[in-house]
Amino acid sequence: MSTLIKPGSKSLRIWQLLLLVILLAAWHLASRSQNVAFFFGEPWQVAQRIWAWFVTDADVYRHLWVTLTETVLAFVIGTVSGLGFGLWLGLSPVASAILDPYIKAANSMPRVILAPIFGMWFGLGIWSKVALAVTLVFFIVFFNVYQGVREVSNTLLDNARMLGADRRQLLRYVYLPSATSWVFSSLHTSVGLAFVGAVVGEYLGSASGVGYLILQAEGTLDVNTVFAGIVVLTAFALVLDGLVTLVEKRLMKWQPRAGETEKL
Numbered sequence: 205m206s207t208l209i210k211p212g213s214k215s216l217r218i219w220q221l222l223l224l225v226i227l228l229a230a231w232h233l234a235s236r237s238q239n240v241a242f243f244f245g246e247p248w249q250v251a252q253r254i255w256a257w258f259v260t261d262a263d264v265y266r267h268l269w270v271t272l273t274e275t276v277l278a279f280v281i282g283t284v285s286g287l288g289f290g291l292w293l294g295l296s297p298v299a300s301a302i303l304d305p306y307i308k309a310a311n312s313m314p315r316v317i318l319a320p321i322f323g324m325w326f327g328l329g330i331w332s333k334v335a336l337a338v339t340l341v342f343f344i345v346f347f348n349v350y351q352g353v354r355e356v357s358n359t360l361l362d363n364a365r366m367l368g369a370d371r372r373q374l375l376r377y378v379y380l381p382s383a384t385s386w387v388f389s390s391l392h393t394s395v396g397l398a399f400v401g402a403v404v405g406e407y408l409g410s411a412s413g414v415g416y417l418i419l420q421a422e423g424t425l426d427v428n429t430v431f432a433g434i435v436v437l438t439a440f441a442l443v444l445d446g447l448v449t450l451v452e453k454r455l456m457k458w459q460p461r462a463g464e465t466e467k468l
Contacts, residue, residue, distance in 0.1 A: 231247050235247065242427065244431075245427040245430070246428060249428040250428050253429050253432035254435060254436060257432065264414070264436070267413050267417055270330060270410075271399075271406065271413045271415065271437070272440065273330060274330050274333040274401075274402035274405070274413070275401075275444070277330070277334045278338045278340075278401055279341055279395060279398040279444070282338040282394065282398065283391065285338070285342055286341065286342045286345030286349060287346075287349050287383070287387060289346050290345065290346045291379065291380075294349065294350045294379070300350075310343075311343045315340055319332070319336050319404065319405055320408070322336055328409045328410060333401065333402045333410070333413075336401045336405045337398045337400070337401025338401070341397055344390045344394050345387060345390050348383075348386040352382045352386030353382065356382045364378055388452040391448045392445055392448060395441055395445045395448060396445075399437055399441050403437065407419050414433050414436060414437055415433075418430050418433040418434070
């Protein structure tokens, strides 16, 4: 069966859709019990809530725009700053040695405790949520870029220098390609973390956003609306992850596909 199911094949899509149908059917059958429905909701009620949000009442767009704005801003700021800081420390052994314990301490700190501080600094608008989400995205990208730069082969660097490459050319043609492959491996995780930071920030203090809608539903024990919010956030997280994948395929054309190295 493994030979028939290949990445990107129609058979793989069919199996994925079949698994989704099975999970939804199991959820529907289980929710016929009132005890299960109270804790896990009912798929049909969740679908009706989503339909009302987007079509009947059309009242989710303002909240969705706020959450997506916070997520995208945090994702971009965290990625750019993590990339720049990771490159700088990866190329600066002295600065890396000095800042290493402080970076580890900052990374080990539970970032959620920073939310009230960001609320005092930036208010209850979008920027306090962006700041919290940036702290989640930054360290994922930073450590991957830092590791990618540090693991560049010394033999490759020596060969490039023998061919006359200066520091700028080494950065462009050696360090950046090495770091880029590590960056994209972390961006797929960063998309989800950006959503987490935005939603957690909305939980702790906001008057809009999908996280705010979920919090209001939890206060009234409306589990169907809670799951509707989770489904909507998951769907848009998958969309953003798909965009990252498209950019990755465009920028990483030089990288051999799976199986090509075996053929060589």
